[in-house]
Amino acid sequence: MGILLDEAPYILEKFPGGGYVITSADWFINWSRANSLWPLTFGLACCAFEMISSNMSKYDLDRFGVFPRPTPRQADLIFVAGTLSKKMAPRLKKLYDQMGEPKYVISMGSCSNTGGPFYDSYSVVKGVDKVIPVDVYVTGCPPRPENLIQGIIKLQEKIKKDTIKNNGRARIFNKNKS
Amino acid sequence: MDAQEYLTKIKAKFPDVTDVPVEKLKDGIPALSCPAASLFEVVKYLKEEGLNFLLNLCGTDYKEYFEVIYHFTSLENKVKLALKVKLPREKPAVASITPLHAGADWQEREAFDLLGIDFPGHPNLKRILLPEDWEGHPLRKDYERKPDQYD
16 A cells, blocks of 8 residues: 555546545556456467467566466456457457456457458458457567567556546447447 | 389279379379279279378369379388379369278368368268358369458
């Protein structure tokens, strides 16, 4: 709580009707969400190995509170790492739907961003954003672990800007609409 | 027994099996061209004669016709032999050799899935790589991709 009380005053702002309590709850919730992102690992191709090595001791994603989970029910985040084929797309959608709110998506590598070198293929989805909404796109083919870590930091910055007003279903709904 | 002996024996037993012109072979494996009707009998004969291991089975689209290529080897004699079967473009079908070589099962399903070659006699001929509701056979040269919800 020491860190909380030290940092909280700098980000307080007025909120009609709620005052300081609501805004600091915002800050507290975002702080805890951003620092315990548990990802569902969804390794589809060679990007999976970069994702695995990011979790290993040298790059140690545990420093950021990123700790891989084997089931969507325990996950806040999904790494889509690799080439998503059209046969796999309904499975990805199903796993994403099984994750509890709030949930975030990091699209890792050229293939999952846009289809990559397989853009003209008959069987590859041209970007996972055709199937699920994506928060952060990590470039590279495959991205180095530093690049993935940068993507996680960007996602944490994004989460820290979030507010309760926008959370949960509303956030997802707005993103699909725009 | 070396490859030449196999070639002469097969050609003596099956008169409709012919040599493939040498300039067509890039990998140095002797090949025979076999009509679709006698393919099953030829493979059965090869299996009895010692060419008892199926290395590979693949389909090819040559625009005017399809071709199915079988590679066999003998585990005892270290002999390799290829069989090529020309199939008409309208209704490509050749007898399945899965009853003789169980390893042909998935490879025949792959040729069926991507090229639309029929293998009568196959125990479970359905799509193996693509989704089951897929339309068309994408490795055919005249395949036209229709945009779907993922494009």
